[in-house]
Amino acid sequence: MQTLFSIAACQQVVHIQPMVRFQNPPAGLSIDRFFSRNKDKVVIVMGATGTGKSRLAIDLALKYSAEIINSDKMQVYKGLDTLTNKVTEEECKGVPHHLLGTVDPESNFTVNDFKHHASLAIESILERDRLPIIAGGSNSYIEALVDEHPEFRRRYECCFLWVDVTPRVLNSFVSERVDRMVEVGGLVDEVRRMFDPTADEEDYSTGIKKAIGVPEMHHYLRGEACGNDEETQEALLMEAISNIKKNTRTLAHRQLQKIHRLRSKWNWSMHRLDATEAFLNRRRGREGDRVWEKQVARPATVIVSKFLVDPMSTILPHDTTFWLLQHGRL
Template sequence: MKKTVIVIMGPTAVGKTRLSIDIAKQFNGEIISGDSMQVYKGMDIGTAKITEDEMQGVTHHMIDIKNPDEAFSVADFQYYVQKYIDEITSRGKLPIIAGGSGLYIQAALFDYNFSEQKRNDAFTTRLEQILDEDGAMALYQRLKDIDPEQAAKIHPNNHRRVIRALEVYETTGMTMTAYQQKQSKRSPYNLLLIGLDMERELLYKQINHRVDVMLENGLVEEVKYLYRQGFEDCQSMKAIGYKELIPYLKGEQQLKDSVELLKRNSRRYAKRQYTWFKNKMDITWYQVKPETINEKFSTIFADLAGLLKKK
């Protein structure tokens, strides 16, 4: 018997967290955070990490398991997600994955094999030298020449992912794009994939409002603390919500400009998320609006109840 897993996907700020809580309460579930940045301790406001009150007693996993200076790869994400699915199922509960980037979710649910991607320390050292001597754009341009599709998914300043994609090409002879396309199209799980969507203009308003609330709740102070702890160059600080505020903390940019960049990057990320999910996974989509969200959630509960009976 395949283990049943509910997965709630969609762009940022669309209502996935609230839906996951309601589903967990209704169907005896536990939640696995699909957000690879919520694994980091002390990164609460910028990642929109759920609070204890918001959990409403529902058990959550994959939150606060790493320090900000620790790496966390797609393979790590896959390991933890699969581990928690097994543990939750063994307790007679229903695993529910909420949120996350398309690649990470797909890698975990379709059991991507990362074992072929051996590291070549000498090659990695050469890439790091290029980064130091010629800058991030020189390295990023190399990836664009080799694998433009993968380069389009990675920010030029995300050095770790740029180097990793170049390593895959060096060690396997395949681009990261080709490697991902080669992976299994079948999942070892019985997946119930739910997608929340919202009209673009309304979603962008929600995103902008969310950023304003984060700032009111102390986002600048959170980033300042992490910056002063020496985490500026860590993988965790490359996340949206953190990297945009570093120039302000360094006195290189006005706060209003950093905030506007944060909102723009958040909107663009939402658009990329939506495109990925639409193109890569077979998801049942539900259009939501703030004023009708309760009614829409009731429809989702009814649909899930029918699907779960068949499993």
């Protein structure tokens, strides 16, 4: 398989102070801290769909000399940019992204493919003295990379940031996002362009056709090709949109369950960042941005800054924002 890096032009970013490499543990430094410091550093941003993982990853990349590796199963494929909610060129703000919209949409990009190409991307980023940030909602990709890759934990120290939003608030946001995709983003036209009306039955088990929103549109587009009347088509479209919302909410629930399982299974130092208030204020312009900065971006920056200097010191209680506020760090 060809190399799948997708590098955008990167704007000027602030470089962090390089890590000091020690040949032997300095006096007073434990063996654990010594080996932790000597590993290369990787930041991993996790969370359910729609919680703002890409936004946080870009916020962090602009504060450090960083590049982002996409770990979303559907966003790795070319096409369906609106449906899969890929970040736009404007939203990237010049930050280089890897494995974003680079894979043939008809192929199957497996967990092993991700492990291989993400590892290559990490090494490429580190060779340029930049910080790798992995961001995406496909926790099985992250689990495989971190847990099943023999060399990964030996070579890298990870900082896990979990962007969380209360389910009730997230469900409302997800539904609104689907409506915007339909009304403004052209979701129906995107799926229509890849739909084959001559096929007896579409196969939704491979490539980008597995994305939520493609199978759900089947009956509507089939009815359109068969010449259904307007009233029937309107009902089929409403049903498709309802199913997209329902299946996206189900996905978010499963992703959240997986995050809880991973945190318990390995006792990862996973730092929870509660973005609920920021989502509740998202329609308030600058006020929403201020809340995001206070509740999510700034605490994440504190955590990453400490992690880059001394990874062992970033093992904080799970609700990071609360801890930082209680201890006067914000």
